[in-house]
Amino acid sequence: MALLRPDLQAFAGYSSARSAALNGEVWLNANELAWANPADAAGTSRRYPEPQPSALRAALAALYRVAPEQVLVGRGSDEAIDLLVRAFCRPGIDAVLATPPVFGMYAVCARLQGAPLLEVPLIDTEAGLVADIDAVIGTACESAARLVFLCSPSNPAGSEIALADVVRTAQALQGQALVVVDEAYIEFSSQASAATLLAEHDNVAVLRTLSKAHALAAARVGTLLAAAPVIAALRRCQAPYPVPTPCAELALAALQPGVLAQTRARVAEVCQQRSALAQALAALTGVRRVYPSAGNYLLVRFDDAQAAFEALLAAGVVVRDQRAAPQLHDALRISIGSADDNQRVLAALSARSAAA
Numbered sequence: 021m022a023l024l025r026p027d028l029q030a031f032a033g034y035s036s037a038r039s040a041a042l043n044g045e046v047w048l049n050a051n052e053l054a055w056a057n058p059a060d061a062a063g064t065s066r067r068y069p070e071p072q073p074s075a076l077r078a079a080l081a082a083l084y085r086v087a088p089e090q091v092l093v094g095r096g097s098d099e100a101i102d103l104l105v106r107a108f109c110r111p112g113i114d115a116v117l118a119t120p121p122v123f124g125m126y127a128v129c130a131r132l133q134g135a136p137l138l139e140v141p142l143i144d145t146e147a148g149l150v151a152d153i154d155a156v157i158g159t160a161c162e163s164a165a166r167l168v169f170l171c172s173p174s175n176p177a178g179s180e181i182a183l184a185d186v187v188r189t190a191q192a193l194q195g196q197a198l199v200v201v202d203e204a205y206i207e208f209s210s211q212a213s214a215a216t217l218l219a220e221h222d223n224v225a226v227l228r229t230l231s232k233a234h235a236l237a238a239a240r241v242g243t244l245l246a247a248a249p250v251i252a253a254l255r256r257c258q259a260p261y262p263v264p265t266p267c268a269e270l271a272l273a274a275l276q277p278g279v280l281a282q283t284r285a286r287v288a289e290v291c292q293q294r295s296a297l298a299q300a301l302a303a304l305t306g307v308r309r310v311y312p313s314a315g316n317y318l319l320v321r322f323d324d325a326q327a328a329f330e331a332l333l334a335a336g337v338v339v340r341d342q343r344a345a346p347q348l349h350d351a352l353r354i355s356i357g358s359a360d361d362n363q364r365v366l367a368a369l370s371a372r373s374a375a376a
């Protein structure tokens with residue numbers, strides 16, 4: 021794994037009681053108690069869990085159409101972002117590239133690791149607030165980026181990156197950097213996943229999560245998809261038992277075909293609501309721009325974002341204030357809710373524009 025930090029190349033990580041391939045009937049090797057906790061009715065939490073629960077890993081591999089060896093399960097994709105930065109970036113040397121305004125964890129993890137942060141701003145075009153791929157490649161090449169985070173669909177901008185652009189970036193950075201495509205919202209998009217590129221491009225990695233489309237944010241189950249040697253290297257850097265059994269069981273239940281079908285129906289409903297809400301918002305006075313979105317949220321510019329934020333709050337609706345983010349001094353991000361939730365958003369904002 022040539023891109024891994026050189027000082028971690030021979031690092032074996034923690035060897036847990038669960039990692040040795042031993043067989044027996046009486047397990048007395050992990051200092052677990054011999055009886056379940058009375059509150060643990062199913063009795064599934066007495067023992068330390070499998071480090072990578074194999075049934076869950078297999079189900080996620082099937083869902084994302086990759087091999088189980090290409091799957092790392094962790095505590096949300098947030099954990100995978102942190103692991104990537106720690107395993108690939110030497111403090112003060114290897115840079116992380118991100119494309120603001122974008123999800124904040126790439127910068128937070130870079131900061132914690134002491135890795136230089138390179139920022140290549142999104143550009144505001146007719147088509148939306150989009151990644152400037154030529155500038156990403158140029159900056160990454162010039163400045164020794166080791167990790168390039170591409171968010172598609174991008175949070176909060178809503179824009180997507182064509183797979184051809186991911187390929188172009190990966191090819192330009194072959195041998196230098198890992199290109200990480202964060203697909204936290206890909207289920208709401210009609211574009212194919214960058215996971216389809218893994219077979220051909222070993223410096224592409226993909227982040228997926230059950231937190232958004234699968235409605236399991238509290239279960240904290242996120243996945244990194246990457247070449248098997250990348251996954252193996254990150255496993256050695258990960259906490260010994262990162263996936264709690266109750267979470268793994270809930271996630272596995274959510275991946276059964278009947279449940280998945282319901283999840284897909286909900287996603288379709290959200291996409292429908294998204295176009296309806298986008299259209300209705302764009303027609304309101306005081307709304308400057310509604311960006312096209314491939315996620316389950318809309319980025320909206322207002323003549324007076326403060327007043328819009330307050331009108332929504334007064335109606336009991338909490339949205340994400342984006343005004344501190346670069347280029348977004350007049351913008352709010354509104355998650356797509358139920359039809360009733362979205363009506364409430366529109367009612368609050370139209371009462372305001374009627375009063376103005």
Ligand SMILES: *Cc1c(COP(=O)(O)O)cnc(C)c1O
Pocket residue numbers: 095096097098099123171175202204228229230231237240241242
């Ligand atoms: C929500 C979000 C995540 C975090 O997902 P978890 O799996 O819950 O940690 C990752 N990336 C982006 C872009 C997000 O918006």
